[in-house]
Every structure is written in C-alpha cells, then in structure tokens.
Amino acid sequence: MTPPLARPETRDVGLLRQSLAIVRRNLIHIKRMPEMLMDVTIQPVMFVLMFAYVFGGSIAVAAPDGYREWLLPGIMGQTIAFAAFIVAVGLTADLDKGIVDRMRSLPIHPAAVLVGRSLSSLLHSSIGIVVMSLTGLVVGWRIRGGVLDALTAYGLLLLWGFAMIWVGIWVGSAMRSVEAVNGVMFTTMFPITFVANTFAPTDAMPHWLRVIAEWNPISSLVQAVRELWGNTPPAPDDAAFPLQHPVLMTVVWTLSITAVVAPLALRTFQNRTRD
C-alpha cells in the first residue's frame, strides 16, 4: 500500500492572475514560433513599402507632407483591425485541440480563457503598432500634433483593438478549424480594410463607393488618428458625417460594435463549449 497522497492547498487566485497565466502561455507560443508575429511585422511593413513606393506615386492625397505620411495611420488601422484575426485563430486552435476543455475542467473563472486570449492578442497587435511606428519613422512619417493628441490616437487604436477582440471571439467560436477562420477572415477583413480611406482617399471614389467607404468604421478610426497626429488636414466639407467627426465616431463605432458583437460572441462561445 502506498501511503495516502498528500493534497496541496489550492487557492482561487482570481480572474486576473488566472488570465495572466494564460497570457504567459500564449507569449511562450510566440517565443517558440516567432513567425506567428509575421502578421504584425513583415506583412504590414511590406504594405508600407508596397504602397509607399509602388502605388504611392499614382495616389494623390491632400496631405501636406505627402502620401507616405498619410499612409501610415491607414496601415496601423488595418493592423489593429486584424486583431480580430489573431484572436480568432488562437481561440479556434485552442478549441480544436481540446485546450479550452482542459482549462474548463480546472477550477478557474469561466472568463479566464477568453480574457487571457484577448489580452495576449492585444499585446500581439500592439507589437504591430510599435513596429509600424518605427517603420513609419524610417520612411518619413512624423507625429506633428501635440503629445496628448498623439497619445489619444494610440488610445483610439487600442480601443479599436478591444472591439475587434469580440469579433475575433465570435468568429473563433463559430469556426471549426483554423483554415476556416483564415478563409472567413481573409475574404471579409481585406475588403473591409480596403474599402475605406486606409490606402487611398475616398473623394476620388465613385459616389456610391465613397458613401460606403466613409461610413466604414475603419475610416473614422484612420481619419481620427491622422488628424490627431497631424498627418492630414480635416476632411473636405462634402465628406460624410463620420469623417467630419472622426474621434467621436470612432468611439461611437467601437462601443456599437462591442454592444452588438459581444453578446453574440459570448453566446456562440458558450454554445460551442457547453455541449
């Protein structure tokens, strides 16, 4: 007979520390597979170079300091929008491999899996924003506004990232495989991030497309960031309302997206994991 096994004292350390344990695990993933960061490093840098030097010459913008300066906030907007992609891929992989089930069988807060995944994805995207800022400095982009405005712009990008997390949780819970996530995300995120003011000004678009592009939530974000960084003059008078009030509308859009998508995302996640 083996003597009875001693049982250690387990403690409920709370949602935050449990989430951080999961963040730590996700960061180890990045350390082991640095190519996971390609989507926020090489890919956006490639976009900067491609648009700045290949297409840039034929895209006319009203910005005082040229296309490259105008382009940078657009690519940042696209990079942070892809936070949804990052969350979805990570979550689907964990669901698919049974990691989520293993976590759910542990005595932890039911939200820890999602909070941990969201925080690490946001960190992942933030790396992209830092890389973009540095790349921008190299190609001639500068922040020309005040410090407070500059920080507000970064804050809006983060806020946008939070809204995108919910989209990611929703898509990630609904899809059965990482391949499916890739398919859905590529076919939706690329058009959504392109039919906007990210890479080319909207005023040269056909009227109907211009309306869509200017009401595209990403356009508000990009316009707000450009204005706060002093990379563009205010939108022309004939631009749609969101471009006239980009900061306000960015906040409105992120809150609306969150209000609509968060309940859907939670329900889809619960349905996926309950049965």
Add this chain to the structure above:
Amino acid sequence: MPTDVAIEAVDLVKRFGDTVAVDGVSFTVPQGTVLGLLGPNGAGKTTTVRMMTTLTRPTSGTARVAGHDVLTDPAGVRRSMGLTGQAATVDELLTGRENLRLVGSLYGLSSAYIRQASDDLLERFSLSDAGHRVVKEYSGGMRRRLDLAVSLIATPPVLFLDEPTTGLDPRSRVELWDVLRELVSGGTTLLLTTQYLEEADQLADRIVVIDRGIVIAEGTPLQLKDSSGAAAVVVTVSHADDLGRAEEILRDVVGEVHVEPNARQLTSPADGLRDMTRIAAAFEGTDIELDDLGLKRPSLDDVFLRLTGHRADLAAEPTEEVPS
C-alpha cells in the same frame, strides 16, 4: 470527503438534437476504487464523462463528484477532480514543465510547490529527461504520460480518464496501467473509459458496460464473465487417432462433448476446477497422450459479444463521439 461514494451518476441523459447520446446512465463508484466504463465507439462514454466533469450540461439527471453536484456546484467538482481527455490535451509548444506550471498556477498552487510536484511527477512518469523539451518532440506515450501528470499536479481525489491508452503501443500501455494502479493504492478514485476489454479486466474493480447510451451490464469482471455462461474444459490430444477414445472418456465424465478434429481438440462445458480434476483423473489411467488440458473461462470479449451482439474491437458504430 463527505461520503464513501466518490462518483455518482444519477440517471444522466444527454440529447444532441434528435440524437440521444446518453439515455439514463446511473452508477456509483466507491472511494478508492476503479470503475471501468466499457463500450464500443459511439456508445456514449465520452459524453458521460463530459457531463460528470462539468464540460457538458446534462439534458436531465445529474452527477456528483466527491459530494459536489455538477449542476449546483460545478466549481466544487472541478476542484475535486482531474481529467485526462481522449486526445492528449497538452500544449505542444510548451515544454513538459511549462505545461505542469500552467495548470499548477491555474490551480493557484505556489511556484515552489509546483516546482517540487513537477519534479516528482516527471520522475514518476519517466519524463525527467524530457521535462525541458517541447512537447511537440514527445512520442505518443510520453504525451499521454505528461497529460496524466498534468491532471495530477493538484493531487485530485478523483480522476477521470477517457480512453487513456488509445493509440499507445502495448508496452506504454502496460506502463501506464502500473502508474494507475499506484495512484489507486494511494487512495485515488478512478473512472476510466475504454474500448479495451483487457484494460477493464486489468484495472477495474467494477465494470459498467454501456452501448447506445444505456447501461447493459454491471458488475465485477468476474461476475460479468460468469454471467456469460459456464467455463469449458479444452482437451488437446497428441494423436488424431485418440480422438474417438478421448471423446468417450469425456462423455462419461461430463456428458456433452464438442470435437474439432483438425485442431485435435475436444471441448466440454465444465463447472470449474472440480470438473477439470475429474477429467484429468479419467485420462490418468489411459495411454492417451495429451498436448494440453485447460480450463477456459469466458473472456470479457465473449461477455461483450453476448451483451451487445457485436465484438468490442470491431467498433460497430462508425459514428465518432464528437458532441454536436
């Protein structure tokens, strides 16, 4: 532990749409014992375990683990049990130690304790040298052992193992059995699902056989074998010429004989060892040379075949047990 019953399933039912995966399963597992939940693929084993481990909500019925109800106190259930799922759910990109540390810190164990417990567990599961290696490089058997080690980091009193040895080579399987026996002798209660009759026979104190979501038999391995009918004595003669005489002798002693000339074998129903000695004595006085004389108890395979109408290892249901 509030009671001597460690695990209790009470009329568990799970429906996925129109499909009834589990249809009223009840059983109890006394503390410190092993219950084998035996059934073919798609019988409802995994769904039953998922309900008992709070991963799936029962359509009706309930289960209690270490006195905690899965419906009213799922947190209590999770604190009292470890689960090793069908697929080894360890993180491939983490090392063995990092896997242990992740789960240990989610349990709220101190770093010092986790380090100590990881050393012990890795040692016990022959993974000490692999602790710092990424799980991706592990063999199937090593993954399983790590998976089990991770489930044990907080030394839960109750352990659920869903097909713990599926896909393992025979040696790894036997090694894992030894580890499980050791756990049980330390007081852990074990519920394991398996398609392998031998595994249930080797490990389980009691077996619950389920098929198509319902319990079709329950008992100790021996009871199940006995219920399947009497044992048989098998006599193999050395020379085919002796078959006729051997048949007469057997008929005198036990009455009924079945002859298989090609195998030079004669089979008679026997009441156990007593008949066996009588038969041996009857041959003693003759010059008939025997190759073999043995008592054949029905195997769990026979039990299974009789109960379900299909062989266990043939996986009669092609449907995978993937919920919804």
